[in-house]
Each structure stands twice: as C-alpha cells, then as structure tokens.
C-alpha cells in the first residue's frame with residue numbers, strides 16, 4: 001500500500017489524482033491533502049478517505065471548516081504537512097512558484113515526488129537537480145508530454161537519444177495571426193481546443209509559455225541539452241510527445257486528452273494496472289494526425305524560454321514570476337493578452353542574474369518579478 005500526500009488536491013490534476021487513487025484501493029491510500037481555498041471540496045475528500053491524517057490550507061480563514069484531521073494553515077501549510085506526515089510519495093499538483101519549496105522539502109526528506117508542478121523545475125531546476133543528486137531521490141513526471149517521453153525512453157539509453165520532440169497543440173489562438181491577438185478576451189483564451197485544465201495553464205498554453213516551460217522541464221527531468229529538445233505543432237493532442245533515437249526510430253506515446261493515464265503511470269511506475277477513462281483512445285475512430293514545424297516568430301515566448309533555460313541561474317524564477325503575475329492581471333482584465341508577453345520580456349530584460357541562487361534568492365527573484373510587472377502597468 002503506497003501512502004500518498006497530495007498537494008493541490010482541489011484542482012484539475014488534484015481531483016483526477018483522487019480519482020486514480022479511488023480506482024485502486026488495494027494499491028494506494030491518501031494520508032494527507034493540501035490546497036489553497038476550497039475547504040468544502042477538501043472536506044468532501046477527507047470524508048471519503050478516513051486514511052487522511054493531515055490537511056493543509058493556505059487560506060487561514062477557512063482552516064476551522066476542516067474537521068477530523070490535523071490542520072495546518074497559512075503560507076507554510078504544505079511544508080508543514082510534508083514535515084508532519086508519514087507518506088511514501090508526494091504528488092505535487094499545486095499551481096505556481098509556491099510548489100518549489102514543497103518539492104525540495106520532500107526530496108530532502110528522502111521521499112520521491114510525482115510532479116505536475118512544472119514551476120518547481122522552471123523556477124528552481126538547478127536546486128532541484130542538486131537535491132536529487134544529494135538525496136538519491138526521484139521525480140516521476142505527470143505533465144502529459146514528459147510522461148510520454150518517460151514512457152518512450154523505457155528500455156533505452158540516454159546516449160542513444162537523438163532528440164526529444166515535444167508536441168504542442170498551439171493553444172486557444174492557434175488559428176489566429178499575431179495581428180489578430182490584440183483584442184482577444186479572457187473567455188476566448190480559456191477555451192483550450194483539447195484539454196480541460198486550470199486557468200493559469202490554459203492561458204500559458206495560448207501564449208506558448210506552457211510549451212517553453214515544458215522545454216525547461218524536459219531539460220531537467222531527462223538530463224539532455226537544449227539542443228536535443230525540439231517542439232512540433234500537433235493540433236490533435238493525441239501523440240503526447242516522442243523520442244527520436246540515433247538510428248532514426250521515433251517512439252511515441254498516444255492516448256486521449258485525459259490526465260489520468262500520466263497520473264497513474266507516475267503513481268504506479270513501472271506497473272500499468274487497468275485504468276478507467278471516459279473516452280479511451282480508439283485508433284479506428286481517430287482523425288488524421290498532423291505535425292507542423294514550430295513557428296518561433298508566431299510564438300516568441302517559446303523562443304525566449306530556450307534562451308532563459310540555457311542561461312540557468314535565477315532567470316527561470318524571473319520568467320515564471322513575471323508570467324504568474326501577468327496572467328493574474330490578464331484574468332482580472334487589467335492588461336491585454338499581448339501585454340502578458342510584454343511583461344515577461346521586460347522582466348527578463350531587467351532582472352538581475354544570479355548564477356547559483358539559493359532558495360531565498362529564488363524567492364526574492366520571484367517577488368521582484370511580480371512587483372516589476374505590477375509597477376510596469378501601474
């Protein structure tokens with residue numbers, strides 16, 4: 001029985017993780033959950049899972065709504081849960097930079113992490129890599145592209161990899177030119193063509209910041225140079241990513257647009273138990289699959305992510321912090337869609353570079369980038 005501590009339990013990935021756990025009561029039990037504000041959703045999970053001992057909620061005013069478990073609240077609640085819970089695997093499905101410290105804390109405790117929180121690697125990749133080496137712990141990818149790559153690498157050697165090919169749907173505005181982006185609305189942006197996800201990642205998908213994040217994430221997860229990480233436009237989101245080998249063989253993982261498979265693979269690796277999905281992929285009913293060369297002029301954020309990723313240091317924290325703040329301003333209808341890109345470009349241009357940042361310096365870089373974006377549009 002694997003004991004799971006789940007961060008971000010009330011979100012899109014969190015709730016799908018709960019579903020996977022409930023599909024395998026013989027394999028998993030939930031021993032702790034954490035989230036931001038939705039105490040009612042948390043309590044429903046707690047009532048259904050008597051194995052839960054601890055709960056963490058960032059919103060202090062909601063803490064007294066949680067019953068029957070030990071409750072931690074405030075900004076350190078997720079770390080408090082990690083430090084006060086006996087578990088075998090941390091599932092980090094919280095959104096944002098706030099996920100980095102919990103990832104590091106669990107690895108330092110010697111406990112592996114199933115990682116959906118890509119910000120841990122975008123903002124803190126250098127620190128996470130160092131901690132993985134020091135503690136001999138592992139990260140299991142949940143992000144669909146990285147799960148596909150992880151699955152396609154099984155049984156093969158890193159030195160035989162020619163390149164990773166990360167697929168990109170193109171996001172909500174893939175059929176619009178850059179000129180047509182100036183007045184797109186929040187509502188239009190939140191309609192992803194293929195996936196049903198949280199708001200922040202859906203906006204990131206439309207700006208292609210998400211794909212940029214995924215390039216950086218792949219660099220750290222699979223220990224490959226950026227020169228060996230490519231992206232390709234693939235409208236259908238059926239081929240979740242590919243690995244091309246030196247002998248030109250391309251190995252891919254295909255599936256429906258449902259995160260339960262990558263979640264289950266991360267939780268069960270290397271086993272593949274039966275999984276119930278709403279619409280598992282039926283090859284005979286699948287439309288054509290097409291692939292198109294990536295357009296880095298149409299998607300400048302992806303180009304910028306390669307540059308930021310290669311420079312390492314604290315720049316990933318600046319890139320992510322600026323994006324988090326800009327997406328929030330966009331969702332509040334205070335800036336336009338294209339001003340998200342401008343916010344990130346300006347923050348990255350003005351941010352002070354630190355080669356080997358500590359966690360405190362990454363936190364300061366994140367805070368600086370947010371403040372920079374707020375003041376830039378004030």
Ligand SMILES: NC(=O)C1=CN([C@@H]2O[C@H](COP(=O)(O)OP(=O)(O)OC[C@H]3O[C@@H](n4cnc5c(N)ncnc54)[C@H](OP(=O)(O)O)[C@@H]3O)[C@@H](O)[C@H]2O)C=CC1
Nearest residue numbers: 008010011012013035036037038058094095116117197198
């Ligand atoms: N959704 C998807 O299909 C995919 C998501 N990912 C990644 O997974 C992560 C989660 O994404 P997604 O599930 O879509 O996001 P959601 O917005 O759906 O969920 C976010 C979760 O984070 C919690 N949260 C928000 N603020 C805080 C806080 N201050 N303290 C603690 N918890 C907080 C939310 O709690 P509450 O709602 O209670 O405030 C919620 O549980 C992201 O890093 C994303 O990039 C990666 C691949 C696919």
Ligand SMILES: CC(=O)[C@@H](O)[C@H](O)COP(=O)(O)O
Nearest residue numbers: 143144168169170171205210
């Ligand atoms: C489901 C998932 O992993 C998301 O990160 C998804 O990949 C977003 O799709 P695009 O960024 O390709 O639009």
Ligand SMILES: [Mn+2]
Nearest residue numbers: 143144145214
């Ligand atoms: Mn993804």
